Amino acid sequence: MNDLSQGGADACNDPGVIDIKQESALEAALLLAAIVESSDDAIVSKLLDGTITSWNGAAERLFGYRPQEIIGQSILTLIPDDRRSEETDIIDRLRRGERVEHFETKRRHKSGRLIDISLTISPIRRPDGAIVGASKIARDITQKKQAEELLHRQAGRLEILNRVARIISQDLDLERIVQAVTDEATALSGAQFGAFFYNVLDAEGESYVLYALSGVPREAFDKFGMPRNTAVFAPTFEGRGIIRSADIRKDPRYGLNTPHKGMPEGHLPVVSYLAVPVISSSGEVIGGLFFGHAEPDRFAPETEALIAAIAGQAAVAIDNARLHSAAQTEIVNRKAAEDARELLLHEVKHRVKNTLATIQALASQTLKGTPPTEKEAFISRLHSLSGAHDLLTLSDWQEIGIAALAQRSLAAFSAKGAPRVFFEGPDVGLSANKALLLTMVLHELGTNAVKYGALSVEQGQVAITWCLAEADRPTLRLEWCESGGPPVVAPSHRGFGSRMIAAALHGSDGHVAFDYRPEGLLLTLDLVV
Numbered sequence: 043m044n045d046l047s048q049g050g051a052d053a054c055n056d057p058g059v060i061d062i063k064q065e066s067a068l069e070a071a072l073l074l075a076a077i078v079e080s081s082d083d084a085i086v087s088k089l090l091d092g093t094i095t096s097w098n099g100a101a102e103r104l105f106g107y108r109p110q111e112i113i114g115q116s117i118l119t120l121i122p123d124d125r126r127s128e129e130t131d132i133i134d135r136l137r138r139g140e141r142v143e144h145f146e147t148k149r150r151h152k153s154g155r156l157i158d159i160s161l162t163i164s165p166i167r168r169p170d171g172a173i174v175g176a177s178k179i180a181r182d183i184t185q186k187k188q189a190e191e192l193l194h195r196q197a198g199r200l201e202i203l204n205r206v207a208r209i210i211s212q213d214l215d216l217e218r219i220v221q222a223v224t225d226e227a228t229a230l231s232g233a234q235f236g237a238f239f240y241n242v243l244d245a246e247g248e249s250y251v252l253y254a255l256s257g258v259p260r261e262a263f264d265k266f267g268m269p270r271n272t273a274v275f276a277p278t279f280e281g282r283g284i285i286r287s288a289d290i291r292k293d294p295r296y297g298l299n300t301p302h303k304g305m306p307e308g309h310l311p312v313v314s315y316l317a318v319p320v321i322s323s324s325g326e327v328i329g330g331l332f333f334g335h336a337e338p339d340r341f342a343p344e345t346e347a348l349i350a351a352i353a354g355q356a357a358v359a360i361d362n363a364r365l366h367s368a369a370q371t372e373i374v375n376r377k378a379a380e381d382a383r384e385l386l387l388h389e390v391k392h393r394v395k396n397t398l399a400t401i402q403a404l405a406s407q408t409l410k411g412t413p414p415t416e417k418e419a420f421i422s423r424l425h426s427l428s429g430a431h432d433l434l435t436l437s438d439w440q441e442i443g444i445a446a447l448a449q450r451s452l453a454a455f456s457a458k459g460a461p462r463v464f465f466e467g468p469d470v471g472l473s474a475n476k477a478l479l480l481t482m483v484l485h486e487l488g489t490n491a492v493k494y495g496a497l498s499v500e501q502g503q504v505a506i507t508w509c510l511a512e513a514d515r516p517t518l519r520l521e522w523c524e525s526g527g528p529p530v531v532a533p534s535h536r537g538f539g540s541r542m543i544a545a546a547l548h549g550s551d552g553h554v555a556f557d558y559r560p561e562g563l564l565l566t567l568d569l570v571v
Contacts, residue, residue: 081098081100082100083100083179083180083181084098084100084101084103084104084105084159084178084179084180084181084182085098085100085101085177085178085179085180086098086101086117086177086178086180087166087175087176087177087178088117088175088176088178089174089175090133090136090137090173090174090175090176092116092117092118092129092133093114093115093116093117094112094113094114094115094116094117095113095175096113097109097112097113101180104151104157104159104180104182105120105149105150105151105152105157106151106152106153107119107152117129119150120149120150121149121150122148122149122150122156125147125148128145128147132145132163132176136163136165136173136176137173139165139173140165141162141163141164141165142161142162142163142164143162144160144161144162145160145161145162145163146158146159146160146161146183147159147161149180157182157184158182158183158184158186158187159180159181159182159183160180160181160183161178161179161180162178162179163176163177163178163179164176164177195344199344199347199348199351202226202230202348203348203351203352203355205226206222206223206226206227206352206355207355209222209226210222210223210355210356210359211359213359213363214362214363214366214367215363216242216360216363216364216367217252217254219356219359219360219363220238220240220252220254220356220360221238221254221256223238223254223331223352223355223356223359224236224237224238224254224255224256224331225256226352227256227331227333227349227352227353228256228257228333229256230345230348230349230352231316231333231341231345231348231349232335232340232341232345233257233314233316233333233334233335233340233341234257234258234310234334234335234336235255235256235257235258235310235333235334236255236256236257236331236332236333236334237253237254237255237256237331237332237333238253238254238320238329238330238331238332238356239251239252239253239279239329239330239332240252240253240254240320240328240329240330240360241327241328241329251329258310272295273295273296274290274293274295274296274317275317275330277317277319278317278318278319278330278332279319279327279329279330280319280327281319281321281325281327282319283319284316284317284318284319284346284350285315285316285317286315286316286317286341286343286346287314287315287316288314288338288339288341289313289314289338289339290312290313290314290315291313293315310334311334311336312334312335312336313334313335313336313337313338314333314334314335314336314337314338314339314340314341315332315333315334315341316332316333316334316341316345316346316349317330317331317332317333318330318331318346318349318350318353319353320353320356320357320360321353321357322357322360322361323357323358323361324361328356328357328360331349331352331353331356333349441471441472441473442471442472442473442477443469443470443471443472444467444469444470444471444472444480444508444518445465445467445469447472447477447480447481448465448480448484448506449465451480451481451484451485451488452484452485452488452504452506455488455489455491455492455497462497462502462503462504463488463497463503463504463506464503464504464505464506465506465507466505466506466507466508467506467507467508467509467520468508468509468510470508470510470518470571471571472518472571473571476550476569476571479546479547479550479552479569480520480569482542482543482546483543483546483547483554483567484506484522486539486542486543487522487543487565488504489539490539490563491504491524491527491563494528495524495527495528495530495562495563496524496525496526496527496562496563497524497527498527498528499526499527499528501526502524502525502526502527502562503524503525503526504522504523504524504525505521505523505525506520506521506522506523507520507521507523508520508521510571511568513568513570515570516570516571517568517569517570517571518568518569518570518571519566519567519568520566520567520569521564521565521566522563522564522565522566522567523562523563523564524562524563524564525561525562526562527562529560529561530558530559530560530561530562530563531558531560532558533558540556543567547567547568547569550569550570551570552567552568552569552570553567553568554566554567554568555567
């Protein structure tokens with residue numbers, strides 16, 4: 043027992059023997075140091091007064107300072123001036139023994155640039171529990187912030203486009219549409235002023251240019267007239283592409299045209315320049331959006347993309363406004379023509395009736411001595427003539443037989459040579475409105491068949507069949523079936539004819555289906571009669 047005790051005492055006093063607890067603590071310290079040094083996160087220790095006491099390799103990579111440059115310096119070296127109050131708040135929380143979790147902020151690199159980081163800060167205590175410093179773990183979140191910013195910009199861009207779409211889709215007036223587009227696009231681009239020069243067709247079909255302005259009074263442009271198709275303007279007015287210039291004065295196309303060789307005296311100062319063509323779905327260049335700023339490099343690539351998207355929306359809205367205007371003009375002209383025709387027909391009908399009545403009275407007096415059968419035959423012929431006249435001059439026909447209507451509508455397409463258009467079905471009566479609608483549909487189909495379908499070749503044929511379908515309301519079902527023509531391929535987009543047919547039938551509680559079979563178009567339409 044004594045030997046053992048003595049041996050134990052000697053072992054404790056032997057300087058060559060390492061206490062197990064000390065060895066474990068040393069191993070733990072070395073392991074911790076290795077973990078800190080190999081970490082991908084910057085790990086920095088500091089005293090409560092802000093003095094940096096440790097600095098790992100990740101901290102050097104993140105902030106650019108070598109350990110010998112930064113250890114002993116204040117942590118404020120890394121903190122931007124406008125964020126130093128954060129450090130005061132952090133120290134206060136550390137003194138209360140709190141841990142700061144995932145605090146997102148900015149810190150300064152040795153080069154001066156700012157870095158987005160996430161901080162986790164823990165207090166460092168002495169064995170007696172007193173807080174003497176802090177350990178900071180910093181993670182670079184620059185890529186995360188960039189992704190968030192990109193997502194935010196994209197969401198903002200979509201909201202802008204949606205707002206512009208709502209504004210211009212609620213109106214069909216051309217001038218109001220182009221003004222709204224110009225105002226919105228100018229504000230969104232950050233331009234000092236914007237202009238929309240666009241082509242307009244007058245009643246005679248001649249083209250001229252109008253414009254809308256934003257950011258400046260109209261007088262600022264009036265004295266300079268319309269822009270000419272110069273080297274700078276040509277790509278826009280010809281629809282060849284977008285021009286974005288940080289300084290248009292340095293563009294090789296600038297200043298080539300006389301007499302001004304650049305901007306005329308008194309013109310608004312244009313340095314930054316952005317021009318985007320507005321192109322219809324048909325390929326027609328409607329006009330162009332132009333933006334200027336007196337300072338250089340004010341239009342970013344994302345601004346160009348945003349204005350290009352707005353230009354696309356504007357083209358659709360302008361197309362719709364033009365169609366609406368053309369339709370309104372057509373309605374007015376048609377109403378005037380119908381009113382004049384109705385007046386004329388009423389007058390003719392009235393005069394013919396009076397004339398026939400006079401002839402009948404004269405015949406009755408003149409033919410008193412003739413045999414009754416001859417007299418009755420003559421009077422009967424006059425009545426028949428009157429009835430035929432009433433039918434032909436009736437301004438609002440109550441019903442028209444579909445067979446006669448179909449044959450009359452397609453007579454121009456099947457008048458020459460052997461019959462190529464065939465009809466089959468009961469003689470269903472149609473009101474004037476339905477007859478007009480069906481005439482439009484048949485005429486459009488006939489025109490298309492002559493241009494591209496079965497009637498474009500000699501051996502092609504069209505069969506038109508119809509019947510009254512069983513439904514809640516009397517419904518005419520008509521089929522247009524082409525054969526013997528060129529092979530049919532479904533179109534990549536709906537043309538004006540198919541859109542017109544679908545829209546016209548939809549407005550009359552009708553329905554249409556197009557089947558682009560290789561052997562020929564099969565169209566089926568239902569029309570409530």
